[in-house]
Amino acid sequence: MNPFTLVRLPTLDAARERVSAEPQRRTFRAGGIDLLDRMKEGLDAPDELIELHAIAGEHGARMRGIAATEDGGWRIGALVTLGQLAGYDDLPPAYGAIKDAAGNAATPSIRNGATVGGNLLQRPRCWYFRHSDLLCLKKGGYECLAVSGDNRFNAILGGGPSFIVHPSSLGSAVVALDAKVTIAGESGLRTIPADQLFAPPTVDPTREHTLAPGEVLVSVDLPPALPGQRSAYHFAKEKQSQDWPLAEASVRCTVEGGVIQDLRVALGHVAPIPWRSKEAEDVLEGAAPSAEVFAKAAQAALSVAEPLEGNAYKVPLAQGVLRYALHFATSTPLPA
Amino acid sequence: MAKTEIKVGFGDQVKAVSVELPKGEAKPWDADAQLEVVGKPIPRRDGALKVSGRAKYTYDVNLPGMLYAAVVRSPLPAAKVVSVDTSAAEKIAGVKAVVQVAEKGDAVLFAGQDVAAVVAERPEQAWQAARAVKVEYEQRRFVTRLAFAATPDAPLVHRGAVEERRTEGHVTEGGGGDAQGNKRPLRPMKKGDVSKGLKGATVHEAVYETQVQTHSALETHGIVARWDDDEHLTVWASTQSIFSVRDELAEVFDLKPTNVRVHTDYLGGGFGAKFGASAPGSRLGTIAARLAKQTGAPVKLMCDRHEEQVCTGNRPDSIQTVKVAGKGTALTAIEVQSIGTAGIGTGAGVGRNAFAVYTKCPNILVDSSDVFTNAGPGTAMRAPGHPQGAFAFELALDELATKLGVDPIELRLANDEHPVRLWQFEEGAKRFDWKAKRAESKRLREGKARIRRGCGVAASIWGDFGRPKAAVVTCSVLRDGSVEIRNGVQDIGTGIPTVLAQIGAEVFTRPLDTIIVRYGDSELGSSVGSGGSQTTSSVTPAVRNACEDAKEKFIEHVAELLGAKPADVSWANDGTLSAGGASITFAQACKKIPGESITATADRPATYGNHPMPFLGAPMPQIAGVQFAEVEVDTWTGVVRAKHVLAMHDCGRVMNRLTCTSQVNGGVILGTSYALMEQRVMDHDVGRMLNPNLESYKICGAADTPEIEVVLTDVYTGANNTGAAGIGEPSTIPTAAALACAVFDALGEPVRRLPMTPSRVLAALGAVPAPKGLG
Structure with missing residues (x-):
């Protein structure tokens, strides 16, 4: 790891301007979990880390808080830790998916440092990207080494030219919950739908998000819950x-009048971005919840999968995971 | 020599035998011995120090003026070194020396091999300097894929003679024939005629694969080296064998072994890869000592996790073709043909399970070969060869049992001859509720349930490798009333100092906290390396002899004080010593010791018994074990959860029920991890390990660990005076096998490849085509 300077600036604008002036040499630090990993592995060598935790005032409070908004939604600050989010009892059960996603990521010690913003903006875990000896497409090389290499953990949906999977566990939850994100940039704050935060590799294989250099993620904004809204998150791990x-x-x-409505389905760790599944939504919208229709929807969701040589198993596995989430979200009993 | 009668056996199968005890040998603690302290569940002495961070490991040793070294490693799997330019590295602030380890023209055989080394005032300066060393390579063709490496088309890994690495406790199977290309046959294990046994029998044949597992000790390999003068070297080493570190450094630097002092106060895990001053794939110990000599300052060199994963040893992989045949419940033939790669090293055999457990089978052939690949060397790892051999063979046995229509336990009972293991199978089946559980898994399987359950069972075999004359122990009764036991043995983490104190407390009938144990230092008397599961059975008998001898001298001293004959002195449990109406307390008698202490030194004779069954015809007992496992499989995701393991183990007379149970827990956890997730992943195009960390190299954590139930079968072997035998290795042998059999029971389909990840389970369920294997 190269020596670096830790810079604490008290305002969001000062922090932002510091990084925008020399984005190659400077970067933001929030929880620092992934950043320090990359620095220790020699993947990144910034000279300066700008401490987001040092930001005071209104912006700082917004970035550190979880609060109900005037329109009836909820705002989760980007510096809120995964542990705080997972343990935040006042967040209504309608948003359960994001709490469960936060609570099942990593370990308790990481969740106590890792932030919501950092989780959404962390770099991929692909072992070709993470290996300091290897130059892959994501690091400016010519090819995605996973294509002909060991791709057991890589993308089965939306891959190409890079086949990473998006590493954020909050990613699928924010997309399914139809959240927005607020970003601080040169012209002040702007709010965009969460799925526009994530950039597929066809846009630029070296990045995973759409923030301009020096822009800061300020908060995740959950829309007002629909009447009777339910949500669920599920996963499978080795x-x-x-x-x-x-x-x-x-x-x-x-679920109104015995049928599913207002459905949003998103899958995580199967594609380079959190993957909205319109195919599953089409099967289920207006259908009565049942194990059979969930199995059909899961099949539809993965019918567009294009697995690589070593990850075909992720197709049935992702179907299984989606079936669980559908059962949990609709409180439909699981088959024996 | 006089014969002594002792009671040997286990459970209700105890008999009296007559043994000829070597001179000076204490009468063995046999089935009739009533012991007060030995065998009790006594917490390890350093537990509080370890959990509170106060125990100082090699990693924590910091000497005044100490420098930090780092090794430059080849990023390429096969190359010739063209040039090494150290000039930029030498200019970095704090750097004291940069040395070449590989010279121009030297061959690099795996990614991670030593090329150069640097030493600096601070570790970060050393790392920076290591990155600044410029090495030019000429790339060569390489091979990392096992099946391809075994073919004539593969590039040769070794061009010259192969240097064999021998490690204590690693019972090598030895070369059995000439190498062909990268393939080098090991000596086969053979009896009868397999082709005869196949005739008219029900035959099962299939291919089984196991992965490379790395040792992944929490404390990485490392050493601190300090030259006291030109002739004297002191090191602190993270080692499981203090005396082989001493001898190796003495040899390399041409010193008298007694001029090299080795300390290992605490060891953060060994598992077979920490026998030398260096590591199996890096000469880090000699590098540190060389740099210390060159700079005139102490030098610390610890591996980082990436280095630990690629160049410090591993359990070799295997591709095993297993053929097993039976009639009714009788096994008629067993054949295992196996290849495996220990990278550039040797030792990819598959152990003794297929050959030596189900001994009623008259026709057996186990034939295995090492195949060289351009990867870090394999080395001894907790029961070398055995977990991989047990997995393939025991799963094949269950597949045959299905074909024969017999229960897996019935088949095992009908072919095993070890009385302890037979008892463990039968007793374990009752405790585990085997029949009811198997019926339930059948019901779930036939109903195509979403969540399945399954049970399996597998056997363990090991020998009591307790070594004679290796451990020299000194026992002193001190004037302050304490008893001091000295021996240079290291504590690999099993709690041996606590066990040695128990022996002292037992012999002297003294409170445990008055027994001082000094260990972990080569100045304290020679001892064994902790390999082959032999530490306790090698050291405790020597401790007992030393204590008994010192006690005898102490009684003579007391007799003199009381004006009586030694034979008339009686020793009460509270420490009161009396003879002929006079008495004195232990403390008073100690105060009157002339000089500082009453001292005796003793060792351990060769093993002199082998009840109830010898190990492969050798004059030592065979250690028995059986494990039962229960799994839960989610058929929607392919995720396997190990729910419960019942581990029934023999380790002779149990010295400490708590630390012994801990060892079994560790063996089961390691085996579970091996069964379900651990796996070195190599990219065969770039020849590098893709998961050289503890993140994507997955090790079972608390949430993955099954409920472990340990049943220790006390067996009185008459092999040595404490009756201790080994447990470290036997306890990990059958775990993965039992889990694989349980998964087979749950699915009705075998997963013939470790680890049993969702990918393999979903393939077994037919949800996807089988993924490519090691081939």
Whole structure:
């Protein structure tokens, strides 16, 4: 790891301007979990880390808080830790997916440092990207080494030219919950739908999000819950203590008059971005919840999958994970 | 020599035998011995120090003026070193020396091999300097894929003679033939005629694969080296064998072994890869000592996790073709043909399970070969060869049992001859509620349930490798009333100092906290390496002899004080010593010791018994074990959860029920981890390990650990005077096998490849085509 300077600036604008002036040399630090990993592995060598935790005042409070908004929604600050979010009892059960996603990520010690913003903006875990000896497409090389290499954990949906899976566990939840994100940039704050935060590799294979250099994620904004809104998050891992999911699913819906409505389905760790599944939504919107229709929807969701040589198993696995999430979101009993 | 009668056996199968005890040997604690302290569940002495961070490991040793070294490693799996330019590295602030380890023209055989080393005032300066060393390589063709490496088309890994690494406790199977290409046959294990046994029998044949597992000790390999003068070297080493570190450094630097002093106060895990001053794939110990000599300052060199994963040893992988045949419940033939790779090293055999457990089978052939690949060397790892062999063979046995229509336990009972293991199978089946559980898994399987359950069972075999004459122990009764036991043995983490104190407390009938144990230092008397599960059975008998001898001298001293004959002195449990109406307390008698202490030194004779069954015809007892496992499988995701393991183990006379149970817990956890998740992943195009960390190299955590139930079968072997035998290795042998059999029971389909990840389970369920294997 190269020596670096830790810079504490008390305002969001000062922090932002400091990084925008020389984005190659400077970067923001929030929880620092992934950042320090990358620095220790020699993947990144910034000279300056700008401490987001040092930001005071109104912006700082917004970034550190969880609060109900005037329109009836909820705002989760980007500096809120995963542990705080997972343990925040006042957040209505309608938003359960994001709490469960936060509570099942990593370990208690990481969740106590890792932030919501950092979780959404962390870099991928692909072992070709993470190996300091190897130059992959994501690091400016010519090809995605996963294509011909060991791709057991790589994308089965939306891959190409890079086949990473998006590493954020909150990702599928924010997309399913139809959240927005607020970003601080040169012209002040702006709010965009969460799915526009994530950039597929066709746009630029070296990045995973759409923030301009020096822009800061300020908060995740959950819209007002629909009447009777339910949500669920589920995952499968090879290892139950501290592991990255093989697949995740987040579901939001209402069940009115015995049929599913307002359904949003998003899958995690299967694609380079949190993957909205319109195919599953089409099967289920207006249908009565049942194990059979969930199985059909899960099949539809993965019918567009294009697995690589070593990850075909993720297709049935992701189907299984989605089926669980659909059962949980609609409180439909699981088959024996 | 006089014969002594002792009671040997286990449970209700105890008999009296007559043994000829070597001179000076204490009468063995046999089935009739009533012991007060030995065998009790006594917490390890350093537990509080370890959990509170006060125990100082090699990693924590910081000497005044100490420098930090780092090794430059080859990023390429096969190359020739063209040039090494150290000039930029030498200019970095704090750097004291940069040395070449590989010279121009030297061959690099795996990614991670030593090329150069640097030493600096601060670790970060050393790392920076290591990155600044410029090495030019000429790339060569390489091979990391096992099946391809075994073919004539593969590039040769070794061009010259192969240097064999021998490690204490690693019972090598030895070369059995000439190498062909990268393939080098090991000596086969053979009896009868397999082709005869196949005739007219029901035959099962299939291919089984196991992965490379790395030792992944929490404390990485490392050493601190300090030259006291030109002839004297002191090191602190993270080692499981203090005396082989001493001898190796003495040899390399041409010193008298007694001029090299080695300390290991605490060890953060060994598992077979920490026998030398260096590591199996890096000469880090000699590098540190060389740099210390060159700079005239103490030098610390600890591996980082990436280095630990690629160049400090591993359990080799295997591809095993298993053929097993039976008629009724009788096994008629067993054949295992196996290849495996220990990278550039040797030792990829598959252990003794297929050959030596189900001994009623008259026709057996186990034939295995090492295949060299351009990867870090394999080395001894907790029961070398055995977990991989047990997995393939025991699963094959269950597949045959299905074909024969017999219960897996019935088949095992009909072919095993070890009385303890037979008892463990039968008693374990009752405790585990085997029949009811198997019926339930059948019901779930036939009903195509979403969540399945399954049970399996597998056997363990090991020998009591307790070594004669290796441990020299000194026992002193001190004037202050304490008893001091000295021996240079290291504590690999099993709690041996606590056990040695128990022996002292037992012999002297003294409170445990008055027994001082000094260990972990080569100045304290020679001892064994902790390999082959032999530490307790090698050291405790020597401790007992030393204590008994010192006690005898002490009684003579007391007799003199009381004006009586030694034979008339009686020793009460409260420490009161009396003879002929006079008495004195233990403390008073100690105060009157002339000089500082009453001292005796003793060792341990060769093993002199092998009840109830010898190990492969050798004059030592065979250690028996059986494990039962229950799993839960989610058929929607393919995730396997290990729910429960019942571990029934023999380790002779149990010295400490708590630390012994801890060892079994560790063996089961390691085996579970091996069964379900651990796996070195190599990219065969770039020849590098893709998961050289503890993140994507997955080790079972608390949430993955099954409920572990340990049943220790006390067996009185008459092999040595304490009756201790080994437990470290036997306790990990059958775990993965039992779990694999349980998964087979749950699914009705075998998963013939470790680890049993969702990918393999979903393939077994037919949800996807089988993924490519090691081939």
